[in-house]
Amino acid sequence: MSPVVGIVMGSDSDWPVMEAAAKALDEFEIAYEVDVVSAHRMPREMITYGEQAADRGLKAIIAGAGGAAHLPGMLASVTPLPVIGVPVPLKYLDGMDSLLSIVQMPAGVPVATVSVAGARNAGLLAARILAAHDEELLQKMRDFQQDLNDQATEKGKRLRSKVEGASGFGFGK
Numbered sequence: 001m002s003p004v005v006g007i008v009m010g011s012d013s014d015w016p017v018m019e020a021a022a023k024a025l026d027e028f029e030i031a032y033e034v035d036v037v038s039a040h041r042m043p044r045e046m047i048t049y050g051e052q053a054a055d056r057g058l059k060a061i062i063a064g065a066g067g068a069a070h071l072p073g074m075l076a077s078v079t080p081l082p083v084i085g086v087p088v089p090l091k092y093l094d095g096m097d098s099l100l101s102i103v104q105m106p107a108g109v110p111v112a113t114v115s116v117a118g119a120r121n122a123g124l125l126a127a128r129i130l131a132a133h134d135e136e137l138l139q140k141m142r143d144f145q146q147d148l149n150d151q152a153t154e155k156g157k158r159l160r161s162k163v164e165g166a167s168g169f170g171f172g173k
């Protein structure tokens with residue numbers, strides 16, 4: 001299967017965070033590619049990657065970067081594809097620098113920014129983007145959401161059984 005999602009990051013040191021995006025796509029059997037593409041360190045290659053992504057068959061790009069995280073925004077400026085930005089937290093500033101570098105894009109150049117280290121949600125968002133035009137994937141997403149619902153209901157049950165004498169709304173009894 002040729003990749004339909006590109007997962008790129010500023011450095012291989014981002015992988016421990018970005019891996020969760022790949023795992024989410026695995027769960028939905030969505031083919032992806034993974035690479036290091038740095039706006040700062042390899043600007044020409046970064047522009048080529050962004051310019052060619054749609055023609056190569058990608059439907060969405062997940063871009064993670066830490067610190068002065070310009071990669072997602074720069075990719076968004078050269079591709080017509082949806083770009084999902086993942087702020088990677090580094091040693092200093094707790095990822096606030098990465099978050100603010102990605103989230104405050106100028107009008108006209110959108111990046112869908114997830115939470116700091118929120119790579120799993122980036123993968124799930126890419127799956128939803130693809131599902132909008134794919135009935136089978138849409139159903140998988142509904143099943144996934146039902147699972148989440150079941151798990152949360154179970155948590156409520158467990159909590160109620162722990163807290164003696166308390167009553168709850170009683171969802172799922």
Ligand SMILES: Nc1c(C(=O)O)ncn1[C@@H]1O[C@H](COP(=O)(O)O)[C@@H](O)[C@H]1O
Pocket residue numbers: 009010011012013014037038039040041064065066067068069070071072088090
């Ligand atoms: N933020 C960017 C960009 C970019 O935005 O182009 N390129 C690399 N980096 C970030 O630098 C951090 C440290 O990288 P190294 O571990 O290679 O020193 C990484 O989090 C990377 O995403």
